[in-house]
Amino acid sequence: MKTELKEMLASLNSPAEWVGLRHVAEDSRSFQVRDERVEAVNQGISEGVMVEVLVDGQFHYSATADVSKDGIARAHNRAMALAEFSKGWSLAKFSLDQRPKAVGSYASKTSQTLDQLGMQELIALLVDSTKAMKTSDEIVSRVAYAQNAVTNMTYVSSNGSEFDQTFSHNFSHLSATAQRGSDVQTRTNGMDVSQSGYEFFDREHMTAESVRIGEQVLELLDAENCPEDTRDLLLAPSQLYLQIHESIGHPLELDRILGDERNYAGWSFIGLEDFGKLQYGSDLLNVTFDPTVSGELASYMFDDTGVKAEKEYLIKDGKLLRGLGSLESQSRANVPGVACARSTSWNRPALDRMANINIEAGTSSMSDMISSVEKGVFMDTNKSWSIDDYRNKFQFGCEYAKLIENGEITKTVKNPNYRGVCTPFWSNLKMVGNGDNFEVWGSFFCGKAEPNQVIRVGHATPHCLFSDIEVFGGAR
């Protein structure tokens, strides 16, 4: 594809200061089984090119699924027409500095294809997973889902960039819902994701997870509501990943801080003046932008504008150092950023996005953390999330919780929720788990931008303990 794109680029004879062509092709497969019966076997293929032109210091975009020479020429002309009509109204002035030359190649590490695993075996695995969840007649629904998406991106530009990246992203979801009278409880494996091949759908792992889910959902039916008070909160990575996402990742996006997202996703409680100064959390908090972690969902070599991806500390010893901003946002904000200009596919422009945003491991074992708690609660697996448009006041719900009393895990409680405000919450971080309780999570579904885009992100973290958090249960 690279050779064809270079030929098309040359044939455009564009009057623009710079032209980029980003070709994206994706083949996505998903499979769903409910109650041991096949519910969906889907495949989606997509291919297109985003033509990007720099005219009068503004980038203009035109997307087409017609990847022929004529199709790309038409898209180029439409981008040039936009440049004509928006002349003089640009928000910012850009140059080739925001589109560095990039040459290279990247591919996810994979060891098994769908053909090698076998579609029949994958379906059988999902059927068996729902079977393993059937631990009682009170379980009214059992779902097993598997998805793989292989995405190939090729990028060429008039200043000599030429690179390609191939990603293989996976997602599995297991869910059991149980009902007793008016009470309904659902237990899942959360959002289990990775960058790998079909070896991700491992029979032993998925069966064990299904058995656990089937047992714990019944535990929840027997459980009392989570208490309503203020106490220590031990969060599992299956919840903490979304806490990182919503209350560290989004507020640090420079385009939000600059106001571009005010009308949709929102603004940020962070100001540009906070970088290098603000104590975001306790000195145990170390957060990195790291698209180099093998197997984590948002690892890559270059972002969608050709910037080389490297690990950077966003927060070190609790202090805010760096934002999630592309070269475009960095030039407008004059604060340091990262290689994070990403787009959902060929039909949308790249903008400031999370990639892998991780909490670095600390030194505490699980037993260290639990034994330190006199009155607390351990919450596991995200169920509900909501945060204000400044990314400050949040509320999360989890599927499953255990009380911690006098240094020991005791009884299960249901409908656990907690709420708080961003920097006070992270300032109450009092213990950070070590590598033994560190887990890699992520999401296929981070939404942002106008026009809207959804993107895949990774979040890795150990278990973490917070003090003095407001917790509460379900409706009375």
Next chain:
Amino acid sequence: MTSQEWVKNKKQAFAELSENLFSALKSDEQVTLSVSGEDSLYCRFSQSKVRQPSRVDQVALGMSFIVNNCELKKSMVLSGDVDKDTRKLMSLVESARKEAAILPETPFIVEPKNLASSDEDVLLAESNGERLLPEMVKPLQSVDAAGLLADGIVFRGNQNSLGQKHWFSNESFYVDYSLYSSKQKAVKACYADTKWDQAAFEANVSDATNQLSHMRLPTQEVKRGNYKTYLAPAAVNELLGLLNWGGWSAQAFKTGRSSLKELAEGNRKFSQKMNITEDFSLGLSPKFNSFGEVADDKLSVIDQGELKTLLVSSKTAEEYSDLEGNRASAGEGLRSAVMGTGSLDRADILSALGTGLYVSNLHYLNYSDLPKARVTGMTRFACFWVENGEIKGPIKDLRFDETVYNIFGDKLVDLTSFAETQPVIGTYEQRAIGGSRVPGILVDEMAYTL
């Protein structure tokens, strides 16, 4: 190329592609094709200046392929070259045939039927086009505005191997935007129509700018607690939107995932003042669904507070013998919701509220206890503290946590005598279509928790 010519080309390409496929099917194979497309101009803007203008020309094709009691779903993006697209589609059909031969049966298949066809185009003689870029930003130069302009043609089509055909296209625009004061307080506005009218847009901006003047009053500190609340139509629409996450779905009810479980079981009711109807006379959404079925013009969902019916797709009706399908969409959500009005006139809203919160918009709603229909979310944009019928000033954003049964039921005082149309402004993957028409509501007490 005119809009009529563009749509005609797309319609013809879809017809040719369908015919190429249907003529190659074996006697035991059935197919339903769905198509959705757009030719859109998008312009994101901030600080009243243009940021990331883009054009998108795209058409997505979905296929339900049925053979030997096995259904496979395939989708692809069309290039516009019918020969090339046919080759790609036939390769998907070939893989579907191979997969159907080795996979277990798929239960509860909705087989295609040939009941009725439809064809509806609402297009402009002359498209708005790129000239909207300068015309949109000029009236915004005296304020700080951020938002999105979306303009162009969207279409939906459906055709099956038994000969049934549906088509719906629409050409329209919206400017979904917000204005900001120097203290970063904001008001929300939307200008949506088919043909751009510069004077109408300038009036829209002028109205929003006037509203912004209320935001210059001193900010009021409101502590957590229970307050009487007026929810403006946009805020009510957010609540209605959340209920589309499984609330009305018969499938969700049967599998324990419905937030309106207690309503569906008859254990809870909304206020007798509450009426909700699926009403396609709004004209914002096609009446046909992805199965190719045409919905009734109107379907009463809530009548005087009682649930009349859940939304039941034909697939769900196949699975559960005690349910009768009502040609709902596959997702079983409301596509064109209309909430009935009440008796509260616009001029009486503040006096009826007395002392409490005037909430124009809500943000980021989610369930904090799904089976009990308890919802949390944030106030957003122009929200005010009102005392004795007088606006005292804007508030800092508050988090609420309250059940839908209180908001639409026990604590509902009245609905406004007017309703506002709320077009769907989503643009994930493609520009969405559809909308709703809802009034504002006055609630005696809502719980604010943070």
